[in-house]
Amino acid sequence: MNHLVELHDVDVAVDLVPIISAVSLHVDPGECVGIQGPNGAGKTTLLRVIATLLAPTGGSGSVLGVELGSREVPSVRPQIGLAGHVPALAGPLTLIENLVVVARLTGRTREQAAAALARVGLAGAAGRAADRCSHGMRRRTDLARLFLVPPRLLLLDEPQAGLDSSAQPLVDELIRQVRSGGGGAVLVSHDPSGLSGLADRMLTLRSGALENAT
Amino acid sequence: MTFWGQVRAITSYELLIERRSGETWSLITPFAAAALMTIPLAIGINLPLISSIGWPIFWSITLLFGMQVAWRHVSSERNAMRDVITLLGVDPAARFTGRVIASGALLSGFMLVIGVLTVFLYTPAELDRWPLLIVLGLLFAAGLAQLATLAADLTIGLGARSSLAPLLVAPLALPLLIGAAQATDSLLRSSGILPWLLMLVLADLLLAIVGVLTARPLQEAAT
Numbered sequence: 078m079n080h081l082v083e084l085h086d087v088d089v090a091v092d093l094v095p096i097i098s099a100v101s102l103h104v105d106p107g108e109c110v111g112i113q114g115p116n117g118a119g120k121t122t123l124l125r126v127i128a129t130l131l132a133p134t135g136g137s138g139s140v141l142g143v144e145l146g147s148r149e150v151p152s153v154r155p156q157i158g159l160a161g162h163v164p165a166l167a168g169p170l171t172l173i174e175n176l177v178v179v180a181r182l183t184g185r186t187r188e189q190a191a192a193a194l195a196r197v198g199l200a201g202a203a204g205r206a207a208d209r210c211s212h213g214m215r216r217r218t219d220l221a222r223l224f225l226v227p228p229r230l231l232l233l234d235e236p237q238a239g240l241d242s243s244a245q246p247l248v249d250e251l252i253r254q255v256r257s258g259g260g261g262a263v264l265v266s267h268d269p270s271g272l273s274g275l276a277d278r279m280l281t282l283r284s285g286a287l288e289n290a291t
Numbered sequence: 292m293t294f295w296g297q298v299r300a301i302t303s304y305e306l307l308i309e310r311r312s313g314e315t316w317s318l319i320t321p322f323a324a325a326a327l328m329t330i331p332l333a334i335g336i337n338l339p340l341i342s343s344i345g346w347p348i349f350w351s352i353t354l355l356f357g358m359q360v361a362w363r364h365v366s367s368e369r370n371a372m373r374d375v376i377t378l379l380g381v382d383p384a385a386r387f388t389g390r391v392i393a394s395g396a397l398l399s400g401f402m403l404v405i406g407v408l409t410v411f412l413y414t415p416a417e418l419d420r421w422p423l424l425i426v427l428g429l430l431f432a433a434g435l436a437q438l439a440t441l442a443a444d445l446t447i448g449l450g451a452r453s454s455l456a457p458l459l460v461a462p463l464a465l466p467l468l469i470g471a472a473q474a475t476d477s478l479l480r481s482s483g484i485l486p487w488l489l490m491l492v493l494a495d496l497l498l499a500i501v502g503v504l505t506a507r508p509l510q511e512a513a514t
Contacts, residue, residue: 128374128378130374130377130378132511150511151380151507152380154377154378154379154380155378155379155380157378158378159374159375159378161371161374163369163370163371164371165369165371165372165374165375166369166371166372167304167308167369167372168369169308169311169312170307170308170311174307178300178304178307179375179379181300181303181304182292182297182300182301182376182379182381183292183379184292184296206311222375226379
């Protein structure tokens with residue numbers, strides 16, 4: 078079986094300080110992998126490696142069939158959807174303007190952007206500047222971006238943080254949608270309870286090393 | 292999505308952020324106008340002197356505050372947003388071009404306001420071939436916009452980014468300043484400006500080639 082993500086002994090060091098060491102893991106199509114770990118364990122760094130936004134300093138791996146660090150990496154990036162713990166929004170722009178930018182860059186329409194915003198329950202706040210919205214509303218808008226441009230590989234950093242109980246089904250729905258299309262998901266959180274029920278299997282990252290990798 | 296479609300989307304995104312934040316018009320331009328006003332106040336009633344320094348002061352103010360205009364997007368740029376644009380598969384060269392066009396347009400508007408104020412405050416000697424001054428301004432704006440965008444990409448991830456990038460831009464902008472100032476002086480003396488014009492065109496072309504060719508390597512180096 079071709080793995081969506083395959084990492085072999087991947088290291089990342091910043092200014093010679095190791096952040097993650099000898100991490101090996103794989104994610105199969107239709108699978109959702111949860112990675113838990115305390116603050117500073119390297120979860121976000123690992124997610125950025127999988128997102129191809131951070132090149133490993135050691136080891137090897139592939140994402141969506143493309144070798145990490147190779148020239149083909151940019152070609153698979155549009156199939157990767159990342160929602161970090163900081164929502165990716167331009168503060169001065171309204172919520173709908175933020176999504177319209179994404180829509181225009183991916184050949185979609187303003188109507189599709191509006192529909193995605195409505196899907197996360199923010200149609201009434203479309204004209205509000207992102208800077209004037211709560212963290213939860215900004216995170217919902219980030220999820221709307223992923224509904225607007227459905228990824229094959231979904232990466233969520235602290236998927237439940239900042240979201241109220243009414244928004245939890247949105248995360249479930251997003252993961253279900255990605256999995257049903259043959260894609261996969263990697264979720265990271267400091268709180269294992271935030272991942273329970275979402276992930277098929279759980280791994281623990283501690284001090285940059287995976288403890289129960291499979 | 293075509294390259295130019297991406298360029299259009301990035302340009303309108305940058306200009307929309309500026310329209311909402313108003314940094315250029317409500318912050319930088321008033322300060323530049325104030326700086327323009329302080330010099331005649333410091334010199335006193337010496338009208339011939341004030342008139343003779345009008346255009347050199349215009350180019351100096353344009354360079355100093357224009358750097359702020361061209362650099363403004365860095366202050367509002369968020370890492371997460373940059374990541375999203377990278378993951379959406381936007382061609383880094385299209386991103387560079389879109390940002391340059393947006394900055395260039397803002398710089399051109401800024402220079403027009405400062406230029407009108409310079410004429411009003413300094414009453415510099417009239418230029419017979421004033422449309423050429425507009426051409427000089429556009430070439431200067433294009434060069435400065437490209438330099439600032441390039442510096443922004445070069446300094447991604449550096450701790451002292453906000454201090455370092457203007458320091459990179461200022462010395463590299465000297466050919467633009469010299470070319471524009473000398474060409475204006477030649478216009479005043481009704482002599483030829485072709486060598487200076489060519490110098491500006493060459494600098495702009497060189498920056499465009501470097502900017503487009505290094506866009507992807509710089510993006511990958513930042514990952």
